[in-house]
Amino acid sequence: MADEALFQFLHNEVIQYVYKSAENGEMENGRCVSKLEHLGFRVGQGLIERFTKDTSRFKDELDVMKFICKDYWTSVFKKQIDNLRTNHQGIYVLQDNKFRLLTQLSSGKQYLEHAPKYLAFACGLVRGGLSNLGVRSIVTAEVSVMPACKFQVMIQKA
Amino acid sequence: MADEALFQFLHNEVIQYVYKSAENGEMENGRCVSKLEHLGFRVGQGLIERFTKDTSRFKDELDVMKFICKDYWTSVFKKQIDNLRTNHQGIYVLQDNKFRLLTQLSSGKQYLEHAPKYLAFACGLVRGGLSNLGVRSIVTAEVSVMPACKFQVMIQKA
Numbered sequence: 001m002a003d004e005a006l007f008q009f010l011h012n013e014v015i016q017y018v019y020k021s022a023e024n025g026e027m028e029n030g031r032c033v034s035k036l037e038h039l040g041f042r043v044g045q046g047l048i049e050r051f052t053k054d055t056s057r058f059k060d061e062l063d064v065m066k067f068i069c070k071d072y073w074t075s076v077f078k079k080q081i082d083n084l085r086t087n088h089q090g091i092y093v094l095q096d097n098k099f100r101l102l103t104q105l106s107s108g109k110q111y112l113e114h115a116p117k118y119l120a121f122a123c124g125l126v127r128g129g130l131s132n133l134g135v136r137s138i139v140t141a142e143v144s145v146m147p148a149c150k151f152q153v154m155i156q157k158a
Numbered sequence: 159m160a161d162e163a164l165f166q167f168l169h170n171e172v173i174q175y176v177y178k179s180a181e182n183g184e185m186e187n188g189r190c191v192s193k194l195e196h197l198g199f200r201v202g203q204g205l206i207e208r209f210t211k212d213t214s215r216f217k218d219e220l221d222v223m224k225f226i227c228k229d230y231w232t233s234v235f236k237k238q239i240d241n242l243r244t245n246h247q248g249i250y251v252l253q254d255n256k257f258r259l260l261t262q263l264s265s266g267k268q269y270l271e272h273a274p275k276y277l278a279f280a281c282g283l284v285r286g287g288l289s290n291l292g293v294r295s296i297v298t299a300e301v302s303v304m305p306a307c308k309f310q311v312m313i314q315k316a
Contacts (some may be wrong), residue, residue, distance in 0.1 A: 002233035003161035005208055009201040010168055017197060021179065039171045046167040051160070075160035 004078070011101065014039065015117050033120045040124020041131070048129035051075060061155065064133050065092050072129055077101075077122075090155035094126075095148070102147035115143040119151075126151060162236070169259065172197065173275050191278045198282020199289070206287035209233060219313065222291050223250050230287055235259075235280075248313035252284075253306070260305035273301040277309075284309060 018032050051072060058064045069081035073096075083095040101118045105111045119141035127139045136156040143149045176190050209230060216222045227239035231254075241253040259276045263269045277299035285297045294314040301307045 002205075002209070003165055005205055006201065006234060007161055007165045007168065009204040010165065010172070010197070012204075013197045013200050014168070014172055016200075017193070035175070039168070039175060042171050042174075043164065043167040046170075047160075047163055050163055076164060 008101070008104065011121060012104075014121075019117065033116060036117070036120035037124040037127070040121035040126075041128035042124075043121075044125040044128025044130075045132045046128075047076065047125070048072065048132045052133070058133065061135060062086070064130065064135055065153070067133075068126060068129055069094055076125065090157065092153040092155075094151040094153065096151070097148045099147050099149045102143065102149060105146060107146040112143065112146065115146065115149070116141070119143070119149060123151065126153065166259070166262065169279060170262075172279075177275065191274060194275070194278035195282040195285070198279035198284075199286035200282075201279075202283040202286025202288075203290045204286075205234065205283070206230065206290045210291070216291065219293060220244070222288065222293055223311070225291075226284060226287055227252055234283065248315065250311040250313075252309040252311065254309070255306045257305050257307045260301065260307060263304060265304040270301060270304065273304065273307070274299070277301070277307060281309065284311065 015036065018035050022032050052067075055067070055071075058067065065084065065086070069084050073079065073081050077096070077100040079096070079098070079100070081094045082097045083093075085093045085095075099119075099122075101122060102115060105114065105118065123139040123141050127137055130137050130139075130153070136158070138154045138156060139151060140154075141149055141151045173194065176193050180190050210225075213225070213229075216225065223242065223244070227242050231237065231239050231252075235254070235258040237254070237256070237258070239252045240255045241251075243251045243253075257277075257280075259280060260273060263272070263276065281297040281299050285295055288295050288297075288311070294316070296312045296314060297309060298312075299307055299309045
């Protein structure tokens with residue numbers, strides 16, 4: 001529990017820090033989300049390397065994606081992805097009905113506009129994890145009703 | 159274990175990020191350590207609030223300091239402080255013979271010059287924790303032989 005709190009507090013402070021840098025004119029505002037995403041990407045690369053140390057080889061892309069939704073998500077966010085859908089043409093939608101980094105925000109519409117800040121790092125975590133498993137992707141997220149959210153993964157073919 | 163890795167990887171990336179901002183001229187180099195320390199301060203404030211939720215009142219300053227060395231340190235860094243010394247005039251020295259955030263660096267002298275980066279956040283954690291327990295302080299750290307380090311806490315009387 002301590003480590004979970006440690007991560008969550010640090011994650012919150014990093015968000016504040018990145019956005020504050022933007023306010024102070026040290027960085028353009030639009031770059032904040034991509035900075036956070038990049039931090040997540042690097043962390044995801046590290047994590048997946050550790051988590052897959054003893055797993056057997058993945059069969060295919062869908063197999064990788066299932067690993068992300070189950071093992072990876074559970075390790076990082078304490079629960080599985082609730083729903084995984086795909087169009088079988090390289091687009092996957094991962095739905096989390098109670099996303100851990102949003103549960104600390106009040107639900108309702110009041111803070112809906114701030115949700116993207118709290119999802120950017122997680123998008124990076126997914127992209128970084130996939131990347132180290134050999135799957136290049138673009139990951140975006142959207143929230144309609146807090147604390148549920150959807151991550152959309154678009155596979156980038158080589 | 160996953161959360162511990164998550165924190166450590168994020169902590170590393172935050173260090174890289176802050177120092178990279180300095181390189182790009184978005185910030186003066188000297189401010190990096192104090193930025194990291196400030197992040198730690200804020201996280202420490204949050205953590206101590208959570209950790210002391212159910213503890214009884216502290217008797218005095220030394221009692222607070224023992225709590226930091228035992229319970230707080232164990233929660234965050236997985237082990238107690240190995241040695242606590244004080245001059246009974248407001249200076250405390252906390253020695254950790256195997257500091258968790260340094261064990262990932264190679265021991266020996268090769269990376270000694272990089273050690274301060276990896277201690278700034280921890281200094282802030284201590285200062286923030288103490289601050290929320292009503293003890294104002296200045297916290298510095300030094301490394302002589304990796305991965306051992308000493309944190310010096312100077313109490314600031316009101």
